[in-house]
Amino acid sequence: MELLEGRTEDIGKEKHVPVIEKTDRGIRVKVGSIPHPMEGNHYIEWIEVIFNGRTFRKFLKLGDKPEVGFGIEEEKVEARVYCNVHGL
């Protein structure tokens, strides 16, 4: 098992830093200020949010939008994403 070290800044031309938006039903986490690719051999595998000691993760598949909605009212959450090329 390998411990993944998360980055907090973008590398390369793709944007990976999660953007959290409030919605009518909770929050939406988008990957990147410019949507990250979701095709071929480069895509976001999952998006998760952490709050109050709980983690909620949603897995994505090729062709999905690089964004996920969570039915969470909490606005102070930590969001993390995993890119199959660039990591956590």
Ligand SMILES: [Fe+2]
């Ligand atoms: Fe990436």
